[in-house]
Amino acid sequence: MTGLSLIRGAQPLPPLAVQLPLADAPRGRERRPRLYALDGIRLLAALMVALHHFAGTDRVDQPGNLIWDRPVSEIMPTVFHVATYGWIGVEIFFVISGFVICMSCWGRTPRQFFVSRVIRLYPAYWFAVLFTTGVLAAVPGVWERLRARDVLLNLTMLQSGSGVRNVDGVYWTLWSELRFYLLFLLVVATGLTYRKVVLFCCVWGAAAMLAPVSRLPLLDLVANPEGAWYFIAGLALYLMHRFGQDLLLWGILAMAWLMGQRELGQRIDEIEHVSSWRGAVLIFTAFLLLMVAVALGHTDRVQWRWLVTAGSLTYPLYLMHYAAGTAVISRLRDDMDARLLVAAIITGFLVLSWAVHRFVERPLAGAVKRGLETAFSRAARGGS
Template identity: 75%
Template structure:
């Protein structure tokens, strides 16, 4: 193919320090994905489109048909999150030790998550009727973020993605422990991809749990894209990315068949494909000029927004649906949760992250003694 050149490292198996500018565009993509997911939960789910549903009381497609058509595809934002996660985790872990990787994940995930559990539990207790509340002991188990592995329900339905993320971290920790390099990450992608393909027919629940066939290929796509960004494109990385797209579209079809029946395969795959093309542009350095401090803020509020919006947001909508225009109500609720998320980042995440990091660093120092 004319116009396509491959950049190869002279020693691709060796980790080569490369200083790159901050990828501001990734922060913007994160926020867009979170807003797309939130729009889906507010106005695009099968539950919200049923007669007499507790959120809108009547099918949302009757209230705002055009919004529903767009929102019905918002769930693809989760797959977008997984791809970005693969890219960012590989980037942030390069040259780090397993201890540094562990500490960075704890301080990134838990402070906002703990606040979200307390906030959502409080909202559901104060305004019952939309979502079923968990028993206190189940809420306490949720604080570990391991409730899915313990067969305990989630305080908020969006937490299921955290279980997929944790399994990815556990697997990738093995590569971090031996040292990240082009060769090792490529090998990891190939082995994990093979395991993800075999898992559904293996008949071994533990194997399926570890291989995570529902999400593996999205993370693998992110890893391959980061290798393109760091070392340059080559045919092997394009092959991994192509395989990730092929298997990803299959998983998208499975999700539509089993969960997201309100959307169509063609539209969902088109959105996913366009996103991957944007990620390819990022990996090839085409969007390095996209900058702005506001994008840093956008990235900072994404995680709290994702954790907070669903159960609490739909509960707020159910209380105000008769007082405001439906479209205006969605905009107001989204804006309110974005402001709340910024507050959580400033008041909860930042202070707690410092405290937890100092405590964990001190604890690991004692382990060396």
């Protein structure tokens, strides 16, 4: 994610304001505090996903599975029951992404938006693709290795659009994120305002509702009905944060919750199979309420600077943990206590994530940014 600082207006709207045209009024220049709480929530979501993949999926609870060799619910039943809900961390990521993308794009040009996304997404991703490919070559037996041509295509982050498998299964969320960025770029190009973002939420939400019954593959691809309402929730929350709450934004958020709870149930029925709908909805609702608290400024007192570092670990941790981590578990499962092994692997990936952020992301992001800005400047001059 990009930096979490923004502008606060001198006079926020009163609760449940109905003078919606005022929402596009110029804001003041006073800087709001960095949203440290978001960094903490992001890391918590990443840890939830990692724990789920290691000890809470339907796959690891099958007899003779390649990761643990026997049902993980027999090995560590308490951890399993907690970890079965960790997949909700992905939905949390999508909501936070909607919030942060809207925040980071406000007042930016499409060119700035494009550069910011490239330098944020690609450096750690390139490393993760090569790292995971190397680990799976060194520790075979759990995951099928991809052909070299497919690994190379993965470096584009566009493999899902070409029908090519991901090096690591968690990359499916990046395809959803990319489609969101392309759609939102259309709004960024016209200049972000309260009205335009609200209209975007309504149009995208309508398309996402129609896509499943339309039998139009292109509409389904663009509308992204599996993830749309989570991103929309994040956009509405950011508008609350910037302009103050009003009935329209609460309505969009309520619709996102209603559509989200349905998607949670579908995912449990079709993919996860290990958790209950009630538990998933309870966790998702608690998270949305926490995000409302962030949006309305109730967490501004959280000023723990270590959360900035914690937040920087989130993206590399998410990209690297799954395939490589489960492959390592398959080799060490008989040599260590299962709980200790999971804790050790997560800790190891946190350390590796810090190293990737410090020695890969930061240097490469600077170099790529300078290169892109030079290229865009040249293009603006007509190549002269």
